[in-house]
Amino acid sequence: MTKPLVEIPLRGAGGEPVDLARTLNSHGVASLPPNRLDGDTLEVTLAVGRGRARTVTLAPGRRGHARVDGDANAGEVVPILRTMLRLDDDLSPFYAVAATDDDLSWAVGGAGRMLRSATLFEDVVKTICTTNCAWGGTVRMTTALVSELGPKASGGGRAFPSAAVMAETDEAFYRDVARAGYRGPYLRSLAASVAEGTTVLEELEDPELPDDEVAARLLELPGVGPYAAAHVMTTALGRYSRLILDSWTRPTYVRLAGAKRKLADKTIEQRFKRYGPYAGLAFWLYLTRDWVE
């Protein structure tokens, strides 16, 4: 085996372990372009500025490390990969509670890190593309955005397009190529707002902002409602107070909990109340326990 470009220690900010396979397979959006997921290996093409892109792979390395391979400078891709793996997050407070819950104690080995995209813009766009459509539609829309608009890497892969490029792309592309339907204008106006600086999504990364404020600002974005706000907060912003309640999570919870009929959202929320700010993470892990192994 050739020498890796670099190896990244799989430890969270609190020294807690990070399960790479669990992180890469943490939620559906993680498998959308420009990510290509194969078990415990992620190939991703990343924008590295000035319209350039690099394709790298992230895979198990020497014990407790992820190895990065690819034709890139470590300095331009490692910070992005660390962000995607949320290595600066500290999940140890969550694990302290999970350890006392028979249904979730398994998670303390390093589950619960939600893979995020290189930018918050990318995660918001992808989340809008999951709304009110089957998964195939989400794949169609995001694949079109990346393969038609994304900056090219030398190997032919493409990264997620910038807000500027998405904003200057005409509506016909969203309608006829991405076939985004009524979401097209949402995506285009979001891109324009981000590109011109009217919307600064990175402000939502401010840990001083309370969850309610972050949720309120997300809800102001075109095409973002309660589901999408909770999804972005949980999978991208590391804010887990809200449960992602949708047409997949509701019946899945009912099935796993062994309930005889559907449950009210409030009933489900009650089950995870003990997790406080980590309720949404506990809920998600409860639902996705069988996703790996």
Next chain:
DNA sequence: CGTCCAGGTCTAC
């Protein structure tokens, strides 16, 4: 062929 709905959101009451 029509209806329903999929990891919802928006607008108008």
Next chain:
DNA sequence: GGTAGACCTGGACGC
């Protein structure tokens, strides 16, 4: 503040 109806798309159904 809560609740209908409309909304693009495409695949799964029932007739």
